Amino acid sequence: MDWNCKMMKVMTIFGTRPEAIKMCPLIKTLKRTKGVQCIVCLTGQHKEMLDSVMETFHVVADYNLQIMKSHQTLSEITCRVLSGLDKILEKEVPDIVLVHGDTTTSFAAALACFYKGISVGHVEAGLRTYDMNAPFPEEFNRQAVDLISKIYFAPTRLAKQNLISEGKSKEQIFVTGNTVIDALQTTIEDNYRCSDLDWCSDSRLLLVTAHRRENLGQPMEEMFKAIRSIVDHYPDVKVIYPVHKNEKVREIANEILGNSERIRLIEPLDVIDFHNYMKRAYIILTDSGGVQEEAPAFGIPVLVMRDTTERTEGIEAGTLKLVGTSFESIYRETCKLLDAADAYQRMSIAVNPYGDGHASERITEILLNQVWNKKQG
Numbered sequence: 001m002d003w004n005c006k007m008m009k010v011m012t013i014f015g016t017r018p019e020a021i022k023m024c025p026l027i028k029t030l031k032r033t034k035g036v037q038c039i040v041c042l043t044g045q046h047k048e049m050l051d052s053v054m055e056t057f058h059v060v061a062d063y064n065l066q067i068m069k070s071h072q073t074l075s076e077i078t079c080r081v082l083s084g085l086d087k088i089l090e091k092e093v094p095d096i097v098l099v100h101g102d103t104t105t106s107f108a109a110a111l112a113c114f115y116k117g118i119s120v121g122h123v124e125a126g127l128r129t130y131d132m133n134a135p136f137p138e139e140f141n142r143q144a145v146d147l148i149s150k151i152y153f154a155p156t157r158l159a160k161q162n163l164i165s166e167g168k169s170k171e172q173i174f175v176t177g178n179t180v181i182d183a184l185q186t187t188i189e190d191n192y193r194c195s196d197l198d199w200c201s202d203s204r205l206l207l208v209t210a211h212r213r214e215n216l217g218q219p220m221e222e223m224f225k226a227i228r229s230i231v232d233h234y235p236d237v238k239v240i241y242p243v244h245k246n247e248k249v250r251e252i253a254n255e256i257l258g259n260s261e262r263i264r265l266i267e268p269l270d271v272i273d274f275h276n277y278m279k280r281a282y283i284i285l286t287d288s289g290g291v292q293e294e295a296p297a298f299g300i301p302v303l304v305m306r307d308t309t310e311r312t313e314g315i316e317a318g319t320l321k322l323v324g325t326s327f328e329s330i331y332r333e334t335c336k337l338l339d340a341a342d343a344y345q346r347m348s349i350a351v352n353p354y355g356d357g358h359a360s361e362r363i364t365e366i367l368l369n370q371v372w373n374k375k376q377g
Helices: 017-031 048-057 074-092 104-116 138-148 157-165 179-187 195-199 218-233 247-257 271-280 290-298 312-317 327-339 341-348 359-376
Strands: 008-014 036-042 096-100 120-123 151-154 173-175 204-209 237-242 263-266 283-286 302-304 320-322
Touching: 008 017, 008 074, 008 104, 008 359, 017 036, 017 048, 017 096, 017 120, 017 179, 017 290, 017 359, 036 074, 036 359, 048 179, 048 271, 074 104, 096 104, 104 120, 104 138, 120 138, 120 359, 151 157, 151 359, 157 173, 173 359, 179 271, 179 290, 179 359, 195 263, 195 271, 204 218, 204 271, 218 237, 218 247, 218 263, 218 327, 237 247, 237 271, 247 263, 271 290, 283 290, 283 327, 290 302, 290 312, 302 327, 312 320, 327 341
Parallel strands: 008 036, 008 096, 096 120, 120 151, 151 173, 204 237, 204 283, 237 263, 283 302, 302 320
Antiparallel strands: none
16 A cells, blocks of 8 residues: 555655755755655756765655756756656646745756746745846746745745735735745754854954845955955954855955955855854845845844845844945945944844744645645535
8 A cells, every 4th residue: 555645745846055055944844744745856957065064964865856957047047947756746736846045056946846836935935126137037036936826935024925915825925934944943053163153253254145146247346345444444353254165255255355364264164064154144245145144143233235235124123234235335344243242242142033943844734734734624
């Protein structure tokens, strides 16, 4: 007898490091839940950075499309994911496929499910800037996924309201919190030490992340010039920047931030290292989406080097500040936090609006109650 016929078959599809960090806690919860069969499918949109996250959380993929190629375009990613998933979806016929966020993998996976008539659940649904060019292509991806999805796991009430205002059914939208807060329970180590953090133990650490496609070129040059000027102005400030694998990012970073005794350009960190570096930072400067959610859990002020953000809850709560990509704005706002204790204090004690670490449990319970039980009934 095939006992799996009495289980809800949930397939998770993802392909990048940020997705893996947020999906692995959910996968682990699904796998230990009675009545659930969880199948893990990687697209391999990222490779080394993705593999390290999977190892950290001890999650093993059932399928890996291994699509990554050097200098891959968005069109190539989309086509390879669509064609690669075709036979897998036909073979497994899951009751629901879970995709995450706003990557090209998520968009292509949702589209593949749509073509097969398979239900999609969107984890981290409802984030919006309503500007298709910022972030690009993420704003299109997440709106397209939400057009296809049957059930929405919104991280915040604002994300839920965005979906309702677009005409999505209230009955299919659930506020769960963000699974990235769940991930911190696995990654943070109280006694964590490393040579980089020893190096900056007598200084105020600025932790930098920068990689967005729309910031390549002049915006990124402005960002890095501001950071270099801050280091030159404050002798007690040091910078650590885990540089993205993108060759254009590396070229600009080396040109502007290289050759400084108080700036370390290092390889991308695995998730355990990065979260523990973040916990020790004094200020974080980033154009990343996930970092905007993670850092407030540690009480670290975050300056967002973008012109828009889909995580406006952090802005409203005071944990994030949008500073754009201009030299003047980044330099000015960073100096304010370095110079003014009251400004720093206000940002560091703001309440994290992104959850309590139990989002994965809520999503699993909703899947059983709203998807499986109704299907069986």
